[in-house]
Amino acid sequence: MIPFSPMSTHIQGPVRVRFAPSPTGFLHVGGARTAIYNDLLRQSVGGAFILRIEDTDKERSNEAMTRQIQSALAWIGTVWDEGPFLQSERLERHRERAAELLANGRAYRCFCTAEELEGRRKAAEAAGSAFLYPRTCLARPQEELDALLAAGAPFVVRLRMPDDHVRFDDIVRGAMDFPPEALDDFILLRSDGSPTYHMSVVVDDIDMGITHVIRGEDHLSNTPKHVPLFRALGGTVPTFAHLPLILGPDKKRLSKRYGATSVEEFRNEGILPQALYNFLALLGWNPGDDREVMTREEMIAAFTVERLNDSAAVFDREKLWWMNGQYILRLSLQELWPHLEPFVEQAGLAGEDRERLQAALELHRTRATTLKELVELVQPYFRSELTYDPAACAKFLKDASLPDLLDTLRARFNALPAFTKEALEAALRALSEEKGAKAGVLIHPTRMALSASTGGPPLFDLIEVMGREATDRHMGRFLAFLREGGKPAEG
């Protein structure tokens, strides 16, 4: 028993953590989640969160993407203390450290060409065994090496891996143990002298004093390479936490084919940053009790790495939408407004009366799960005409006396000295009573007239916010529509 006491993984802090995305596209939700856990750890125990952009692959990186990633990180609410540092600006440093390894014998030059190695690799694969660099150049006589170097033959620099097992503790995986047969002398510097990813990360992590590396599980297999490199460079090996991946509904790595995967896309769909942060944090972590809708502060207070999950999670869009709806419900309109504004603008409502717009939004907030939907719902208040669906109006079209009745109601509404919901309701109920009908007979067609919908907020709230002018106009148009037998709206 007691293979690992939980206390052994508990982090006291202060820590120095980092998020190191490569700017090859928009910030993926998986990356965002990694950033969130770094943020939560940093905020909960103190220390520093460093942002480092791994832009050494020039082909796939560009400055716009770097800015994009920063703005997405800031938008969801992560806070970094240092950076962004660009890895591309540290290439000299990486080379310098590789030269040291070469000088002290922890690394060596390899003159084998990529082509000949590729051939061996294929052969090994065909034979069903793993390919490891056979240390040809480590075994070469010194004179031969000197001659090759003097002749200007291209070479790569390889790390001389230790002969014993590589072991490390992973916070989420437990004890890791890799036998020497599983590891080979990997490349530190390419033949053009540029550092590989492995070289760059380790040097940067050492130089930046990183104490805890929280990253995706796709790096778990790279870690046994990194650990000996940390040691060879005289650095302290950080503590690792490898997070499980986020999957799509097909249980494969989350991909485009099932819709949005980047933070930016969710933002454009009308997801609130608080909701996305909350949702992502819960995809692989939980506070240990039943809380789900939590503020960042509450999550920081509850965060511990021991509660990080070790199995992959399917990204459930439906639940994100639900959670976003919860935030739309719980936030004040004032808090919501800055996030709503871009959608208001997009919907062409930016110039409308602010007070009326906000009153309408307030009326509909329980009925929307995204900001985009919410703004959509409020359109009828500002449109000069609505399009009625004959199918949805079939019931009203059958009642021949309805148009006149609605006309009367419209007149009574117009005659009201104060256009308040109390007065409106009294007027409508009085009329239905006079006609010996139930209030619903008037309520439902009126709702349809004003909103072109069978659902929505309580009718009298709706009319009050709609206002005298728009109410009269919509009712007039609806009457015409009914009298024309439900002809699909004119122009």
Place this chain on the structure above:
RNA sequence: GGCGCAUUCGUCUAGGGGUCCAGGACGCCGGCCUCUCACGCCGGUAACACGGGUUCGAAUCCCGUAUGCGCUACCA
């Protein structure tokens, strides 16, 4: 192929030997509220991958199988 990691309701998860014929949430279904829709509330549906151990007792520990995923580059 090799190496590594994972496996509780459809999905996110609680659970670290008995208190679990497995708890919460999303979804779905039913009901209440009600002028409609939504919110809210109440109730229901549904899971320990499989096979062996260990143990008085296993969702929990061990081994195997299956499945999924990751890595396997002079990409990051």
